[in-house]
Every structure is written in C-alpha cells, then in structure tokens.
Amino acid sequence: SQNRLLIKNGKVVNADGIEDADVFIENGVITQLGRNLIIPGGTRTIDARGRYVMPGGIDTHTHMELELMGATAVDDFYQGTKAAIAGGTTMIMDFVLPRKGESLVEAFGNWRRKADPKVCCDYALHVGVTWWSDQVKQEMTELAKNHGVNSFKMFMAYKDLYMIRDPDLYKIFEHCKELGAIAQVHAENGDIIAENTKKLLEAGITGPEGHEMSRPEDVEAEATHRACVIANQVNCPLYVVRVMSKSAGDVVAAKKAEGNVVFGEPLAASVGTDGSHYWNKCWRHAAGHVTSPPLRPDTETPGHLLDLLASDGLQVTGSDNCTFNFDQKKLGRNDFSKIPNGVNGVEDRMSVIWEKGVQSGKMDPSRFVAVTSTNAAKIFNVYPQKGCVAVGSDADLVIWNPIKSRVISAQTHHQAVDFNIFEGMECHGVPEYVIVNGRVCVDEEELKAVHGFGKFVPTPAFPPYVYDQVDAREKEKRPQGVTRGPNDEDYSPEHMNGL
Ligand code: URP
Ligand code: ZN
Ligand code: ZN
Numbered sequence: 001s002q003n004r005l006l007i008k009n010g011k012v013v014n015a016d017g018i019e020d021a022d023v024f025i026e027n028g029v030i031t032q033l034g035r036n037l038i039i040p041g042g043t044r045t046i047d048a049r050g051r052y053v054m055p056g057g058i059d060t061h062t063h064m065e066l067e068l069m070g071a072t073a074v075d076d077f078y079q080g081t082k083a084a085i086a087g088g089t090t091m092i093m094d095f096v097l098p099r100k101g102e103s104l105v106e107a108f109g110n111w112r113r114k115a116d117p118k119v120c121c122d123y124a125l126h127v128g129v130t131w132w133s134d135q136v137k138q139e140m141t142e143l144a145k146n147h148g149v150n151s152f153k154m155f156m157a158y159k160d161l162y163m164i165r166d167p168d169l170y171k172i173f174e175h176c177k178e179l180g181a182i183a184q185v186h187a188e189n190g191d192i193i194a195e196n197t198k199k200l201l202e203a204g205i206t207g208p209e210g211h212e213m214s215r216p217e218d219v220e221a222e223a224t225h226r227a228c229v230i231a232n233q234v235n236c237p238l239y240v241v242r243v244m245s246k247s248a249g250d251v252v253a254a255k256k257a258e259g260n261v262v263f264g265e266p267l268a269a270s271v272g273t274d275g276s277h278y279w280n281k282c283w284r285h286a287a288g289h290v291t292s293p294p295l296r297p298d299t300e301t302p303g304h305l306l307d308l309l310a311s312d313g314l315q316v317t318g319s320d321n322c323t324f325n326f327d328q329k330k331l332g333r334n335d336f337s338k339i340p341n342g343v344n345g346v347e348d349r350m351s352v353i354w355e356k357g358v359q360s361g362k363m364d365p366s367r368f369v370a371v372t373s374t375n376a377a378k379i380f381n382v383y384p385q386k387g388c389v390a391v392g393s394d395a396d397l398v399i400w401n402p403i404k405s406r407v408i409s410a411q412t413h414h415q416a417v418d419f420n421i422f423e424g425m426e427c428h429g430v431p432e433y434v435i436v437n438g439r440v441c442v443d444e445e446e447l448k449a450v451h452g453f454g455k456f457v458p459t460p461a462f463p464p465y466v467y468d469q470v471d472a473r474e475k476e477k478r479p480q481g482v483t484r485g486p487n488d489e490d491y492s493p494e495h496m497n498g499l
Helices: 077-086 104-115 134-146 166-179 190-202 209-214 217-233 246-258 268-272 275-279 283-287 301-310 326-332 349-359 365-379 469-477 493-497
Strands: 004-008 011-014 017-020 022-026 029-034 044-047 052-055 057-062 089-096 122-128 151-155 182-186 238-243 262-266 397-407 426-436 439-443
Touching: 011 365, 017 365, 052 365, 057 077, 057 238, 057 349, 057 365, 077 089, 077 426, 077 439, 089 104, 089 426, 104 122, 104 134, 134 166, 151 166, 166 182, 166 217, 182 217, 190 209, 190 217, 209 275, 217 238, 217 246, 238 246, 246 262, 246 301, 262 301, 268 301, 268 349, 275 283, 283 326, 301 349, 301 365, 349 365, 349 397, 349 426
Parallel strands: 004 044, 011 052, 057 089, 089 122, 122 151, 151 182, 182 238, 238 262
Antiparallel strands: 004 022, 011 017, 022 029, 052 397, 397 426, 426 439
C-alpha cells in the first residue's frame, strides 16, 4: 500500500558515511534501517541495487511567486515545489519579504496562505527584516517564539527598497542572538552599486553586462566582511546567502577559521555557470542570467566555490530560485537596473552539485549529502527530522542513479519559466525515485507530485548558548584576572614620561 515501502539493496548515504542497508518506511517515517528487516505483507518494494539512497535535498533559498521589481516570479509554490521534487529536492526554504511598513507577522501569515494549499513538498520560511523599529523587534520575537521562524534575512543592497544600514544591522543581529535565531545577509554594498549604476547608465551602458559591472566582486566581498565583523560584535551566528565570488567565499572561510560562527551558501548557479553570459549577443540570454550578487565573468569562480564547499569553508547550497519570463525580463530592455533579478535552480541544484562536485572528484557522496541537505537541516534546527536517513526521520529520500545522465533544458524541465541557465549541461546522477514523506513522488523517473501534499515545517529557535563558541574564544584571549579597562589613575609615571 501507499503507507509501507521497502527500499532494498541500496547504498544508504548520510553525511557521516555510507552503508549497505535496506530502508523500511511506514506512514511517512523511516521505522527500520539495516539488514534482515521484518517486513509486513502488502509492502511495496523498490530495488535500489547500484543506487545511492540519500536524504532528499533541502533547498535553503527560494522565492516562489515573489513580487519583485514590477514582476511576479512565474514559479509558484505548486510548480516550484513540483520541479524541486523532479530534481530530488524534498524541502524548500522560502523567504517572506514584507513590504515597507507591513507587519512581519501579517506578511508571514500571507506567505503561509499562499504556500500551504499549493506545496507538493515540505517547506520552511525565513523572514526578511527590511527596516528596524520597536514593532519589528517585537514581531521578530513573536515569529521566533510562536511561528517556527529561526532565521531573519537582511539586505545590505537594494537601496531604497530593502537595504539595512550598519547601525540597524547591529541591532537586528543583537536581537537575533537574544532569540536564538540565525541572521542571514544578502551581502553587497548597496551605496556603491547605486553610484556605479548611475555612472554606467550615463555612459550609455544599458545592457545586462552593466549589471555585473555595477556590482563587481569587491563590492560583495566588502559587505561580506562587514557583516562578519558586525555579527561578531554581538556574537550572533551569521549565514551569508548566495556566495557568488571567490573573494566573498574566502572571507567566509577565513572568518570561520578565526572562530566566527558563520555559514556560507553558494548557489547551484554560482557553481554551475558563470557571468560571461552577461556579454552574450542575445539580450534574452544575457538578461536570463541577471541575479544579485551577479555571476562572475571569470571561469575560475565555480571551481573555487566548489573547493570551498568540499573543504567546509562553505557549508550549504541553495538555488535562490526566482524566475522571470522573457516578457518580464524585458522591463529592463533599456536599463539593466530594471531587469527583474533572478534565475532558476530549484529543479537542477542537486544534479549540478553532483556533476561539479562528485562527478568531478572534488567531493564524495557523503559530502554531497552534507552540502545539499544535512547541513541545512542542522543550521536551521530541523535535524534529524530532516537531512538524514535514520530511524525516526521523515521519509524524504532520493534514490540516485549515478550511472545515468541527463541533459538540462528548458524544453524538458518542470519549471514554469521559459529559460534555463544550465541549458545543454550534461549531468550524471538521475533521481529515479523521490520519496516525499513516504509517498513515491518520482516513480521510475515519472513525476507524480501531489498539489498541497507538503506542509509547513517550523524551525525552532536554538537555545542561545548553542552558538557561544565565539564568546568562549574571546574570553580565552583576555589577560587572566583583568575585569575592566584602565581608569585615569592607572597611568603610571613611566608611560607619562614621553608625553
Ligand atoms: O537575484 C535575486 N537574488 N533575486 C531575488 C531577490 C534576492 O536578492 O534574493
Ligand atoms: Zn539566447
Ligand atoms: Zn534570494
């Protein structure tokens, strides 16, 4: 029956290792794992010989049906999650983005009302904080305490729309820390981008190449560094969304090595393609790649970000799926700064990371599972419900055939959007079966996603001490027994001599 499922003979991959084991699922939950399981009659069996059985992907970053820059993203919560499942992702994390002055709690409720009836797989919500006030502070508390939100995202770019300045960032980070929440940042210097954009447009550079020129790598790395510094002042865990450049990735890895609690999320886009496309002669093609921070024009960036993912300098991958069709991208036909920002990736992220990560030999299947699923579950506090193949965990699984390959194309993808930034890319690793809460939603490569089958998954706040490593390190560095700085009386004559 639909309720019982046995997956036999596969290689079960978790972030901490691989084992030959069978998996038994009952009523949406994994109830037995190992060999010689006791299987009741009426159980469907899937033979996974030669396949990897992995936790379904968790896409940490999507914007389904988002209204942005005068357009509404065409992949909605139904089609977006259906496409996610087709590619082996069984949970998404979307962003509530309140309008200026709107109540955060109300905006959150509106997002739930959009998503709940449509989602084919489970989902969680991050909440954008795009201005600061006492009311915002209270509403963050309300969301963390009573609505299952433990992540708040701040934009350091999108001046006059979402941008938050340093003093407010400091206060918001401080409040995140108090709540046991994670602060997320879109790290780009919005003031510099605004100046550069003016200059470029005045000089007659209006095409998509102006998008990257207005916000080069340094502009991302500077903001990434600044966010790390501010978060560390208040000992707040920081999560840098969509790391797009070598130097920004290096900043995250270096700050982590120093003891900051910081996580970095490159995208399928940032490891699967590059910014040379902004110079493509076809305007639609170039505009199809416009996203912020931009893809980088050099060819080394994807490999560099993958190396950081493999070595734990970076930890998670998302898609930032935010898709606009040609007619919507055309809003910026004469001005690159008006091209709605966003690319696809929710369907192809798993394949792209597998191809560039595992097939290339940079990471093993366990690290793949870590960066596509387990680390996200841990960081956002839904582990081990999600992110692992274990007794008691939700039966969100993908049965992955590493021998088969497929070619990505907008002609065959399941997304609503009319363009695919990975067009023509051959990817090894095909999700032959995708199991969502125990239901087979990709069955021998046939998509059978169910409208509204998914549910909201609360991400509980952490106890604040979980992320206290930075404090501990700082205390170790202080001289023993010193409890205050010097007072005026502390000046000793030797030190005054030279004055
Ligand atoms: O290009 C992007 N990222 N569009 C969506 C909005 C955002 O910045 O996340
Ligand atoms: Zn084209
Ligand atoms: Zn985004």
